[in-house]
Structures are given as structure tokens and as C-alpha cells.
Amino acid sequence: MRIATWNVNSLKVRLPHVLAWLATHQPDVLCLQETKVEDTKFPAGDILAAGYHPLYSGQKTYNGVAILSKVAATDALPAVPGYADPQKRVLAATVDGVRIVCLYVPNGQSIESDKYRYKLDWLTAVTAWLAGEFATHPRLVVVGDFNIAPEDRDVHDPKAWEGQVLCSAPERKAFADLLVVGFKDSFRLFDQPANSFTWWDYRMNAFRRKMGLRIDHVLVSAALAAQCRACTVDTEPRKSERPSDHAPVYADVDI
DNA sequence: ATGGCAGGAAGCTCCTGA
Numbered sequence: 630m631r632i633a634t635w636n637v638n639s640l641k642v643r644l645p646h647v648l649a650w651l652a653t654h655q656p657d658v659l660c661l662q663e664t665k666v667e668d669t670k671f672p673a674g675d676i677l678a679a680g681y682h683p684l685y686s687g688q689k690t691y692n693g694v695a696i697l698s699k700v701a702a703t704d705a706l707p708a709v710p711g712y713a714d715p716q717k718r719v720l721a722a723t724v725d726g727v728r729i730v731c732l733y734v735p736n737g738q739s740i741e742s743d744k745y746r747y748k749l750d751w752l753t754a755v756t757a758w759l760a761g762e763f764a765t766h767p768r769l770v771v772v773g774d775f776n777i778a779p780e781d782r783d784v785h786d787p788k789a790w791e792g793q794v795l796c797s798a799p800e801r802k803a804f805a806d807l808l809v810v811g812f813k814d815s816f817r818l819f820d821q822p823a824n825s826f827t828w829w830d831y832r833m834n835a836f837r838r839k840m841g842l843r844i845d846h847v848l849v850s851a852a853l854a855a856q857c858r859a860c861t862v863d864t865e866p867r868k869s870e871r872p873s874d875h876a877p878v879y880a881d882v883d884i
Numbered sequence: 885a886t887g888g889c890a891g892g893a894a895g896c897t898c899c900t901g902a
Contacts, residue, residue: 638901639891663901665892690892691900736902744900776902795902828902831889842902874890874902 630727631656633879634772634845635866636828640664640695643873644672646866648679654863656879657699658724660731662774664693671695686717694720694731694773702729712754719755727853727884728766730759732773737794745794748776752803760810768884769850771812774875776844777804779814783843785826795844812848815860815880827862827876836867847880856883 633656637643640661651659659681664671666687676683676697686707687693694717696702702722709719718733732755737748762769777800781787790796808814816825826841835841849857860880867876 642891663891736900738900738902774902793902830902833888835889844902871890 630658630725630882630884631879632658632660632727632729632770632772632847632882633877634660634662634731634774634847635877636662636733636774636845636873636875638663638665638873638875640666640672640693642871644675646869646873648675650863650866650877651679651681651697654877654879658729659697659877660720660729660772661695661697662693662731662733664695665690666693684720684722686720688717692717692733694718694733696720696722696724696729696731698722698724700725709754709758712758714751718751723766725884727768727770728762730762730769730771732771732775734774734776736776737800739794740792740797749799749803752807756803756807756810759807763811763850767850767852769812770853770880770882771807771848772846772878774844775804775846777801778842778844779804779846782823783826785824785840785842790842795842808848811851813851813854813857815847815849815854815857816843816862816878818854818857819860825862827878828874829867831874845875845878847878849880849882853882853884857881858883
């Protein structure tokens with residue numbers, strides 16, 4: 630099973646990119662973040678025509694998540710139970726016996742911002758929820774835009790980013806706390822090229838200059854880690870016309 | 885030290901992203 634995640638930064642703009650990527654890479658599941666589209670305007674027909682079943686939880690202008698799957702998903706859950714949040718950032722569903730959780734973690738803006746506090750509180754709530762999900766879903770995969778570069782090797786210039794949002798110690802601890810409840814970062818189960826990133830600022834020719842961060846992740850439960858065969862960042866779409874600033878990431882799991 | 889690019893909504897400028 631190939632499980633992918635991609636922050637598309639507007640599905641309306643990136644629909645052609647998504648359809649092309651589905652055709653080329655044939656993922657069994659593709660989770661999207663920052664769709665920025667209300668559910669009534671989601672391009673479900675185009676997705677279905679491409680051979681995928683869509684689930685979506687969106688809003689106008691900001692946020693928005695979706696799960697596209699070759700086999701129709703079941704048991705969809707559009708929020709963390711008991712955690713009221715008007716921002717559409719969570720969507721879970723079961724595909725072929727694998728529980729998929731699609732996350733769009735808050736950015737945080739800056740460590741002085743109220744949004745940073747929201748980010749950390751949000752991560753605490755999500756981690757507490759997921760810690761209880763293993764009991765019912767040992768085959769659990771959590772993917773998405775985490776807006777956290779877990780280690781210095783995930784940052785093009787660790788000195789410049791030291792202590793900044795996306796790299797600060799509390800954020801990295803929140804990421805580590807999520808792994809501790811029972812996940813592996815599938816990307817780090819394998820040898821990877823140096824300077825592997827998933828996001829590059831649109832400004833300053835950051836992509837061409839390899840000035841990126843690895844902030845999009847595919848986490849697999851311990852029960853699935855032994856069956857994980859690869860985790861790959863596909864930088865090709867970042868080279869296209871009107872690209873998303875994020876690259877897709879996908880894991881291949883023997884299921 | 886600052887802003888730089890892009891998308892969306894509104895409406896010709898602002899907010900947010902990371």
C-alpha cells in the first residue's frame with residue numbers, strides 16, 4: 630500500500646498537479662492539506678473521474694484536509710473527539726483495514742504568537758487522542774503537514790533557524806512526544822540523501838538554492854514499521870508551473 | 885534590518901502561510 634501526503638496550498642489551483650501526480654504515482658491513499666475549499670465546492674467529480682474516492686473537511690480561504698483513496702474509505706472522522714476547533718485540520722478514515730489520519734498542524738507564525746500557543750495545545754490534544762487509537766487501530770498511519778522540522782538535519786541552515794517557529798525545542802518535543810506513544814518517522818527508517826526537504830519558501834529562489842525544511846511526514850505505528858519498505862519525497866512537482874511550496878511524501882508498506 | 889512569493893477575499897490592500 631502506497632500512502633502519500635501533500636500540502637497543495639489551494640486545491641483549486643493545484644487540481645491539475647494532483648490529478649497528474651495520482652496518475653503517475655498511483656498511491657492507494659493521498660492525503661491533502663490546505664485545500665482551502667468549502668465542502669460544497671470540493672472537486673469531487675474530478676477526483677472520482679481519476680479513479681479515487683474523496684473524503685474532505687474544508688473551509689473557505691484557510692486550512693482544509695482531504696483523503697483520496699482507490700478503495701472507498703470508511704468510518705470517517707472529521708475532528709478530534711472532544712476537542713472543539715473551528716479550523717478544519719483533522720480527517721481520519723479507514724482504508725483497507727489501515728487507519729489513516731490526515732493532519733494539518735497549525736503553523737504557529739512565531740514563538741511569541743498566540744498561534745504558537747494554539748499549535749502546542751493542538752498537538753497535545755492530538756497526541757492524547759492518537760495514544761488511545763492504537764487499542765482499536767494497531768495499523769495506524771498519521772500523515773500530513775506537521776509544520777515541525779524534527780532535527781537539525783531536516784533544516785537547510787540550522788543556525789539561522791535555531792529556536793525559530795517550526796524548529797523550536799517545544800515543537801520538537803511535541804513531535805518526539807507523538808513518536809513516543811507508538812510511531813516511527815517512516816522517512817528515517819531508511820538511508821536518505823542529505824538535504825532532503827519537503828517545503829521551500831516561494832521567495833528568494835529557495836528551491837533552486839536547496840533552502841528547505843522537512844516538515845511533512847508519514848508516521849507509521851510500530852505494528853506497521855516492519856512492513857514499511859520505503860519513504861520518498863518527490864521533488865518533481867516543485868519544479869512545475871505554479872507549484873505548491875510543499876512536495877509530496879509517500880511511504881510504501883507491505884499490506 | 886527588512887522583505888522577498890503566493891493564494892484568497894475583497895475590492896485595488898490586507899491577512900496568512902512557513
